[in-house]
Amino acid sequence: MSRSLEVAIRDLLSSKGKVDRVAKDLLNKLSSQTLRLEEKTAYVNFLIRAGYGQEILALYSTWFKEKSDIPLMSYCFLLYRIGYKPDAEFLKNFFEIYKNFNGHSLLTHFLPWETLDPRFIDLKNATVDKLTHIAKERKEKYLIKLDYLRANRMIEEEEKLLDKLVKFYPDDSNFQTDKKNFRQRWARAIISRKAFESFDGGAEHTEPLFTEDELSAAKIFTTEIKKLAKKKPQLAYNLSIALYFLELYDLAHETLFFAPQALNVDWFSIEVLFRSRRYAQCLDAIAIVEKKYSDDPETVFGTTYYRALALDGLGQTGMAAELLKSIVTIRPTYRSAHSLLLKWGGRI
Incomplete structure (x- = not known):
């Protein structure tokens, strides 16, 4: 949630005094105004955690009919919390909406529905593949940066990056070895400098x-x-x-x-x-x-x-x-x- 939306909800709590009044105000905003997806997501998450799940589900039914942008992640989380088991019509609508869902997500963590429709297995595998690819690209960028720091003898920055890599990739023995070699080079540098x-x-x-x-x-x-x-x-x-x-x-x-x-x-x-x-x-x-x-x-x-x-x-x-x-x-x-x-x- 952005800082501006946090401030907006805080101001509502301060002015209305009670959560139910704030909830009523936010539900009116969600049902009667055209909001940005970021605003919708922030308000929906607040209301779900405030105990207004049924009211939010009713709003989603309207949004589905209007085919408007919806906070899909929040919707799946809400369904998971209430133990909902979707029927065929719901599954059809869900995958239609998911086609237009931008970016990778962890929504399949909230959907133990693989036994209901094999498409959920494909969706989960696709999500894992995408996340794996992103992680690989990120790691390659770290390695390029590490080579640059070494080539330019930026020792302190190299140490910080190695600490981060050892923490991010504890199973990669190469980073453990790099860290050990760095400490040896650093020790030699200190000794030679003191000399x-x-x-x-x-x-x-x-x-x-x-x-x-x-x-x-x-x-x-x-x-x-x-x-x-x-x-x-x-x-x-x-x-x-x-x-x-x-x-x-x-x-x-x-x-x-x-x-x-x-x-x-x-x-x-x-x-x-x-x-x-x-x-x-x-x-x-x-x-x-x-x-x-x-x-x-x-x-x-x-x-x-x-x-x-x-x-x-x-x-x-x-x-x-x-x-x-x-x-x-x-x-x-x-x-x-x-x-x-x-x-x-x-x-x-």
Whole structure:
């Protein structure tokens, strides 16, 4: 029911005070005025639920004789409620009217009359076929939209659509698999983004935490760490992170060598190479990650950002700045690149 018709019935209830007065007014409207089908349907449904089924049936008899537009769905629902069993004359009239009934409907849900006339079985099958076709077309449109979102790397919109598809089509295992694959890609994107967004400096370094003498004295300790990483590779990544925070970048990289291959390991390798000022090696590692994770929507931004840092470390700040400009042109909200460009402003 449209909002305007709801308001009209509400106003009638407010002004008349009682349902029977409103019902009388609506019955007069239905019998004496030429109403749009939408208005007829709204008023008839209200009256049926208000208990005026007999009065509505009388109106339908008049409408059938006049061959005017009728709310067929409401009529079938009313017949179903009162347990009506149609005779041959009724069935003849019903199918004559149904020929001109526009659009698919669920009216056969209210008509347990298949045993009375085989045409009801055909009608039900036709309705099911039509609904199946509509559902298939809708699903195809969803798939086209999903491909578009993926092609344009619209990640948040893709996630929302996948959630909807999993809900709409719980028996389709393909959507379950797509959702699982999406979560894996999303996790990789977050990891790769964090790998470079956490750093907003350039190639400048502060003094190391430890002097050469202190590192020499701790050699036994660092040797044992490398032995442990070699013996238990599953610990190598975490050990490398611990060394990284101690600013023992060379040792962190050597320890990371024993870690099993993984996305976070590859990105962290770039970070420790940069921190240890191995800029040429850093560029090589960037090229590997760029190729290895080319399907990741964030890879191009992460590798471009780190490439700019490494080039700046090699003294090619102008080239590095051009790379950062290309990032902010595509993604204006990329704060790390903006900050670095401002910081390099005096050196370009």
